[in-house]
Amino acid sequence: xxxxxxxxxxxxxxxxxxxxxxxxxxxxxxxxxxxxxxxxxxxxxxxxxxxxxxxxxxxxxxxxxxxxxxxxxxxxxxxxxxxxxxxxxxxxxxxxxxxxxxxxxxxxxxxxxxxxxxxxxxxxxxxxxxxxxxxxxxxxxxxxxxxxxxxxxxxxxxxxxxxxxxxxxxxxxxxxxxxxxxxxxxxxxxxxxxxxxxxxxxxxxxxxxxxxxxxxxxxxxxxxxxxxxxxxxxxxxxxxxxxxxxxxxxxxxxxxxxxxxxxxxxxxxxxxxxxxxxxxxxxxxxxxxxxx
Amino acid sequence: xxxxxxxxxxxxxxxxxxxxxxxxxxxxxxxxxxxxxxxxxxxxxxxxxxxxxxxxxxxxxxxxxxxxxxxxxxxxxxxxxxxxxxxxxxxxxxxxxxxxxxxxxxxxxxxxxxxxxxxxxxxxxxxxxxxxxxxxxxxxxxxxxxxxxxxxxxxxxxxxxxxxxxxxxxxxxxxxxxxxxxxxxxxxxxxxxxxxxxxxxxxxxxxxxxxxxxxxxxxxxxxxxxxxxxxxxxxxxxxxxxxxxxxxxxxxxxxxxxxxxxxxxxxxxxxxxxxxxxxxxxxxxxxxxxxx
Numbered sequence: 001x002x003x004x005x006x007x008x009x010x011x012x013x014x015x016x017x018x019x020x021x022x023x024x025x026x027x028x029x030x031x032x033x034x035x036x037x038x039x040x041x042x043x044x045x046x047x048x049x050x051x052x053x054x055x056x057x058x059x060x061x062x063x064x065x066x067x068x069x070x071x072x073x074x075x076x077x078x079x080x081x082x083x084x085x086x087x088x089x090x091x092x093x094x095x096x097x098x099x100x101x102x103x104x105x106x107x108x109x110x111x112x113x114x115x116x117x118x119x120x121x122x123x124x125x126x127x128x129x130x131x132x133x134x135x136x137x138x139x140x141x142x143x144x145x146x147x148x149x150x151x152x153x154x155x156x157x158x159x160x161x162x163x164x165x166x167x168x169x170x171x172x173x174x175x176x177x178x179x180x181x182x183x184x185x186x187x188x189x190x191x192x193x194x195x196x197x198x199x200x201x202x203x204x205x206x207x208x209x210x211x212x213x214x215x216x217x218x219x220x221x222x223x224x225x226x227x228x229x230x231x232x233x234x235x236x237x238x239x240x241x242x243x244x245x246x247x248x249x250x251x252x253x254x255x256x257x258x259x260x261x262x263x264x265x266x267x268x269x270x271x272x273x274x275x276x277x278x279x280x281x282x283x284x285x286x287x288x289x290x291x292x
Numbered sequence: 293x294x295x296x297x298x299x300x301x302x303x304x305x306x307x308x309x310x311x312x313x314x315x316x317x318x319x320x321x322x323x324x325x326x327x328x329x330x331x332x333x334x335x336x337x338x339x340x341x342x343x344x345x346x347x348x349x350x351x352x353x354x355x356x357x358x359x360x361x362x363x364x365x366x367x368x369x370x371x372x373x374x375x376x377x378x379x380x381x382x383x384x385x386x387x388x389x390x391x392x393x394x395x396x397x398x399x400x401x402x403x404x405x406x407x408x409x410x411x412x413x414x415x416x417x418x419x420x421x422x423x424x425x426x427x428x429x430x431x432x433x434x435x436x437x438x439x440x441x442x443x444x445x446x447x448x449x450x451x452x453x454x455x456x457x458x459x460x461x462x463x464x465x466x467x468x469x470x471x472x473x474x475x476x477x478x479x480x481x482x483x484x485x486x487x488x489x490x491x492x493x494x495x496x497x498x499x500x501x502x503x504x505x506x507x508x509x510x511x512x513x514x515x516x517x518x519x520x521x522x523x524x525x526x527x528x529x530x531x532x533x534x535x536x537x538x539x540x541x542x543x544x545x546x547x548x549x550x551x552x553x554x555x556x557x558x559x560x561x562x563x564x565x566x567x568x569x570x571x572x573x574x575x576x577x578x579x580x581x582x583x584x
Contacts, residue, residue: 074293199550199574225517231577234570258494278526281493
């Protein structure tokens with residue numbers, strides 16, 4: 001069956017960064033027949049997007065966008081700007097245009113955006129894909145192929161099914177989850193690991209200062225992989241941590257509890273308990289390998 | 293110049309696991325002309341080592357080892373067994389035989405071993421290389437090529453220089469460090485990251501139980517890399533944590549402090565401080581990329 005990308009013919013990507021850019025180049029690669037429009041406040045990013053051939057047309061002024069041709073808007077700006085962007089584009093939308101996003105925090109934000117866009121349909125979406133790089137110049141063709149994409153909807157309607165098809169045709173494995181469960185899950189498997197990586201590098205900076213030994217000259221096996229994500233964008237992550245504050249703080253508390261438990265076992269030299277704990281952890285981690 | 297591996301002609305590797313096995317197969321690969329002997333309590337590992345051609349001869353009984361041909365002994369058993377092994381092999385050693393190890397904890401243990409082996413020379417060594425796998429069947433040719441090796445000696449003598457040449461000829465970049473500094477450095481850059489990875493997986497197990505959602509079904513980008521080392525050997529790591537207890541507990545405390553700082557900034561929504569902190573961390577992490 002030929003791909004129809006949910007029947008969308010004119011896609012506007014707002015925010016020409018890594019994810020927005022990767023959607024554009026992936027659409028071209030996967031055989032999208034419609035038009036791809038880009039919007040960004042930065043002249044330079046608009047120029048880069050056009051030069052790369054990622055988009056067919058691109059704008060820095062919302063008034064110049066050919067709104068009658070747009071039937072899908074993808075908000076790919078930082079999460080923190082979503083509400084502002086929503087209020088700015090809302091007056092321009094045709095009634096049938098579907099709006100979505102690619103943000104990694106959902107929860108109440110999705111509920112707010114659904115209200116702002118009504119009667120237009122807003123559908124929260126979160127592609128579980130990315131790199132620690134930034135900017136459209138680092139856009140990756142096929143970034144979403146084989147990756148999960150979470151649609152955060154309570155009930156599936158016609159628009160949801162079209163958006164699902166859009167992402168399936170980009171190669172994603174689509175899953176549906178309610179917005180609050182989504183936030184808890186990603187606080188646990190993404191936001192917490194990032195917080196931990198940031199804190200680990202921070203601790204090594206402090207330990208280096210304390211002793212006058214530059215510990216960063218001794219990155220042992222695994223250390224680089226481990227802290228690779230600590231090089232992620234400070235502004236993006238500041239926003240995510242604060243937007244998803246409640247879930248993030250809960251997972252940090254649980255993590256500190258685990259760290260304290262491990263510390264206590266070491267302090268008390270509880271050899272059997274340590275081996276038992278590390279074995280359970282190892283088994284869980286190895287089960288991930290199998291699932292691929 | 294032809295490699296002479298420090299002039300050693302008969303090398304006995306005690307403990308035919310991943311590291312011991314990798315030394316054996318790497319010696320063969322790098323053109324070692326002497327004989328390689330292996331010792332292990334397990335018949336099966338001895339059999340595997342011989343079948344792989346990793347060693348020329350191998351034994352499960354110390355009395356059968358041709359001690360007069362051995363001029364270098366490498367202890368490659370778990371750190372915890374070092375003292376026992378030392379007492380067992382000491383009566384057999386020729387006076388000129390040099391003894392070394394490949395353990396990741398030094399400190400007082402090295403001082404103890406120096407005393408036990410006297411008048412034989414014991415030189416602590418720690419190759420910064422490994423995988424999360426175990427066993428001689430996973431031995432890697434060239435595992436030490438381009439990797440650091442730390443010799444924990446206070447003053448360099450003839451034997452130290454020979455051992456240094458041995459490791460240089462295996463492709464290692466040799467560095468000298470006093471045993472206590474070594475333990476602090478590796479607590480920071482290796483033992484702490486392992487503790488953190490273990491605790492992270494443990495927290496996710498607890499969070500999954502708490503909510504009834506199997507979080508391990510959603511390993512986000514970076515998560516697998518991040519927790520890869522949590523699959524490391526429980527017994528090896530229990531030993532390392534306890535052997536290097538003092539330094540490990542200190543680095544865990546510093547890390548929890550960093551985690552609490554990050555938590556506080558998120559809780560109080562201190563956006564500027566968060567961005568400043570994450571930027572400093574990012575810069576430090578990126579500087580590692582450059583050093584390669």
